[in-house]
Amino acid sequence: MMRLFFAVLLDEHTRGRVALVQEAMKRALAGQRISWVKQENLHLTLRFLGEQDEKGLRQAIEAGQTVARERQTFRFVVQGAGAFPDLRRARVLWVGVEEPVEPLYYLAHQLEKELRQRGFPPEDKPFRSHITLARIKEPPPAQVMQKLIESLPNEPLGSVEVRSFVLMQSVLNPNGSLYTPVQEFPLGAG
């Protein structure tokens, strides 16, 4: 079995800029129990698939190929930061996506459609484009979070050219997940 998800990877420049925001967050939240995503692992998840067998892998690849053929290269801007589910109960810290967000949503939507046609159970949570920076075990006090978010720069962190998306394997281990690309799907290659 393989734990799989579809993602858009970030270029090195954008990852570097996002990592600087992460460093600022680390300083502001020093002493809290937080697990930080490593710079090389920063990505934008399009769809989590969970544990899949050989057949699931094959069908995920088919779905990815179908979607990628129909889509053209596009750009999005990484900008803004926040927390899920909200600042008071922060569990996940993220940086967001500014305009245009539609192509990413459309990509996620098309993947969802192709996966469902192949018998994958529907994703119950709506897609929200974000790049996870950290997972928080115990939410810090609301004032700490508010200060943190207010202190963050709100300028664009990078303009990402999406020429492909990737099916990733995630191997969980105590020191953080290990992500490995299984297959890349170049956009508009059909």
Ligand code: 3AM
């Ligand atoms: O990129 P993010 O952090 O949003 O949280 C996991 C990560 O998303 C998410 O899949 C991505 C790669 O691991 N994930 C993990 N388990 C999940 C689950 N059971 C999940 N998403 C939905 N359901």
